[in-house]
Amino acid sequence: MIFVTLGSQKFQFDRLLQAVDELQTDEEIFAQIGYSEYKPKHFKYKRFLDRDEFDKIMDSSNIVITHGGTGAIIGAVKKGKKVIAVPRLKKYGEHVDDHQIQLVNQFSELNLIYPCIDCDIQKALDTVKRTTYASYKSNTARIIRSLEEFINE
Template sequence: MIFVTVGSQKFQFNRLLEEIDRLVEEHKIGADEVFAQIGYSTYQPRLYRFQKFLNKEEFLEKIEACTIIITHGGTGSIINGVKRGKKVIGIPRMMEYGEHVDNHQFEIIEQFANSNMIYSIVDIKELEEALVTVTNLSFRKYESNTENIINILNEYLLKEVN
C-alpha cells in the first residue's frame, strides 16, 4: 500500500492529491493501493480512499501497513516512516501555491535526502518516476541518538554532584 499524508496544519496540499488521482486514472498505480490522509486540503480524491484526519493509532497503523509513504516535509511524518524502515518520498509544500507560510520544508527534506534516509522530489510531475525509483533503492536505517544524549547528561550531572 502507498500511504499519502499531508499533515495536519491548516494548509492544503491539493497538487499532490490531484497528481495521485492522475496516476490512478492513468493506471500507473492502482486505486486499491492508495490511502491518503488529506488534512485541510480542499481537493477530495476521486479515485482512491482517503480520510481528512487520522488519530495517532490510525496513523501508525497506516504506516505499518504501507510499503511506501508519500509525505509533505513534516518531520513527524518523515521520522515515523524512516523509524519503521519504510520507503519515504518527500515532497515539500510550497509557499507559492499557498501550501505553507514559507519554504522551510525544502531544507527539512533536503537534510533527510542528503542523509540517504528518504527520496525527495520538488516537481510533482516527478512522482510517477519516483514511485518506480524508490522501490529499487536502499536507505540508511534510522538510528536513535536518545541513549547517547541521556548518557552525556548523566555524566555531566554526576560530575556536578561530585
C-alpha cells in the same frame, strides 16, 4: 500499499494530492488529506485519522508519501517504510515559508528518503521501488549521555 499523509496543520496540499491522483500504479493508495480542498478521484481518503487508524494504515503500507515535516518523515522511516517526501512550498500557499525543502534535503543526505522537490510523484515512485535506503538510527541515547556527562561535571 501506498499511504499518503499530509499532517494536521491548517494548510492545504492540493498539488500533491493531484499528482498522486495521476499516478500510473496498480498499488492500493490511501490518503489522510488534512485540510486540503482537493478530493481524490482514484483512491480512498479520509480527512483525519485517529492514532489507531493511522498506525494500522502505516503498518500495512510499504511506501509513504508525505509532506516535508520532521515528525511524519521520522515516524515512517522508524517503521522501515520507503518514504517520498514532498516539501510544502510558500508560493502555493502550502506553508508560511520554504523550510521543508531544507528538512527534506537533510533526510535525503542521510539516505533515508527520496526528496521529491518538483512533485514528480511518478518518477519518485519508480525510483523508491528500486532503491535501498539507510535504516533510521536514533541518537537520543547519545544526546542523553552527553547531557548527563555535562550535568555530572
